[in-house]
Amino acid sequence: MTQPPASASGLQSGPMAGLRVVELCDEAGELAGKLLGDMGAAVVKVEPPEGSRTRGYEPFLGDEPHPERSLYFWHYNTSKRSLALDLEGDEGREAFRRLVANADVLVEDQPPGRLAALGLDYADLREGNPRLIHAAITSFGRDDPRSLEPFTDLTILAGGGPVWSCGYDDHSLPPVRGGGGQGFQTGCHWALISILTALLHRGEGGEGGEGQFIDVSMHAASNVTTEAASYQWLVANNTVQRQTGRHAAPAPTGPTQLQAADGRWVNAGTPPRYPEQFETLIAWLGELDLLDELAEAPLLEVAAGLGRMLDVGRIGEDGAEAALLAAGRAAMTLLAARLPAYDFFAGAQERGFQVGIIYAPEDVIADPHFVARGFPTEVEHPELGRSFTYPGAPWRFGASPWAISRRPPRLGEHTEELLAELGLA
């Protein structure tokens, strides 16, 4: 079913060009359809006649609530066509069956049991299409009774591990859920990895094998996306404790998040350890006339002349080693306090120090590097008479470029053309 990419059409150019995907998703799974669509797959989003739930999500363009003005829906539904179908009715179900019979992939986030009740589950669909790859994204997996319980992104991240590691040094403040719907997005990332794996296994054209069913658990996905929290327990039965702006750890570590002269925040990274780094620090402080203000300046000279890198492993046992590392940290802290955040970030990085600036999303799309690489992506909305800036490519595919091939679809915008394609018009 997969066709060679029709590069002549210019419409869909990515690595997944020719792949036919049916998406039946709301907020939990619709990123999966977007990722495939922006990589060139032909994605059909099946929506109920009243529209996908996320069309009702804030923020709205101009704060006017309307199914075609949800910016939330816009972001997650680029490069898709919309087919409005009532799956509770016979006609809708028949159209869905035909659609899936001609598809490579079905990705859905329906509650367990719903598709089976409609006669549209994998067992039914594979009869008409043994090559189908059906990925089901649920909260706890298809066979876990907890998948029938209510959930949100917040409860997935709280119960799945990430929240335990995030928050502040002050443990009277609650732990923090990282923003942006990452519990749902992590499930979608794993849906993509497993769909593409199943696709490579199935193969292409006449020689290809069969499809299969993929069971994706958001709870499991969060559980294995916690880095040290999991392996510290698995390997050594250590429990990490949350800290402000840095890794949760079994034992406390020094702060890394600093407020710059303009009130914005930076991450000072790891303190300098090499003699040449200390030399650079001394020179930078000198340029800014800050050496006299730093009580630890003489220690920087010592570290610069040490002839070897500082050994972080010796901090506990060796007072001198610890004092030299602390001097480097104090120098970075002073620089951050005296410079605007961007000047600290760019100045330090240009001098070889690994530091970061804490950007808001709106800062990212204005940053010169992101602009130079063309990350902010203009998408035309002809009926609104203008284009809008969307986040751009997660990858630069050299031979098969990523692209948003369509603005998000209006509700049922492609129903007629798709029903005609299926011979149902």
Add this chain to the structure above:
Amino acid sequence: MERALANYRICDFTGQLAGAGATRALAAFGAEVIRIEDPVNEGRWDILRGQPPYPDERRGINLGGSFNNHNTEKLGITLNLRTERGKELLRDLVRSSDAVTENFSAGVMKRLGFGYEQLRELKPDIVYVSNSGFGSSGPYRDFKTWGPLVQAISGLTWTSKLRDQPPAGWGYSYMDHTGAYYMAIGLLAALHHRNVTGEGQWVDMACTEAGATLTGPAILDYSANGRPTRRDGRPDSNHSEWPPMSPHAIYPAAGEDNWIAIACRNEQDWRALATVVADPWTDDPRFASLEARREHEAPLDELLAAWTGERDAFETAARLRAAGVPAAAVARPEDRIDHDPSTAAWGLWPEVTHTELGRVRVDGLPAHLSETDWQLKRGAPCLGEHNEYVFGELLGLDSSEVEQLHEDGVI
């Protein structure tokens, strides 16, 4: 069970988690992932090699717990690319591989003589995936990052905080995991493209760009509505702005540092919560609608916190869920690894056998495939553990030649 990717070979230079996590997923599905390490510094470019945590008293370059977790099911060889013979062997390996993967700083592979142009000369349809902080072009291409810095720069740290507090950020390298997921997706997609068209390519991934795609609605709210996230106490990520929900936060529970997350999606959830709480304050007109509850979020949170604060997090969350309200105790690692029937039934913490460490549990995969599921049995490779297999069986050297390579400092 059949392995989905048994016919794929990856020539793998990745390390830490941002890179190693990507090829780990392919190895779990049966790809032959050959990890290449520098014998001169014992593979220490990967700063996790030999580092804590450790399962017992032993220490050593092969005994690091996180390295084992991120490199299960891979093969490991040593190769000294400062030597001409080492480069020659790498060329042979590239010729017999489907893909080359790395997460060095941008430009390192080119300087080694193995940039995309050179790789393509060795194997025209090679897939080459590089994952660096800022990608191979643009003003910051030489800047260096690691997980927390990627998160800071891509907007993920800023969007993780409480009202009127500094950023809390992610208390771990979320973007090492997620950068690895994007790297795996890019690699698999490029392999698919090669299978369909016969064409290889370079996939240049900038981890900060992958991160910046993960706050999409906030970017659009700014670009379309001109509304920045830097305003009146925001962001406030325990509360829910999109879609609006209230109450929606993490509340204290009985005991030390115990917490419960509660989310009311709509009026029905709110009424169900009120029935479980069964206290007159839930009838307060300040809380009579979503708009009213959002307006009076502070007193609402305080009253709800007083109620949860006297109760067990797990029992209360289960009671609320039974009433139809999304709720979850904030799980400690031990709760979700050792006392969670769902992760146990999933088989989420498989035990691998490492040649020196013995048997150790690792992260499993959160997707089960009905016909070609993942499998994690072999621990991470010890330094040069598979030299004999790769140089001998794959590249056809006899054992005396392999021995000579060792003596010459090539492997």
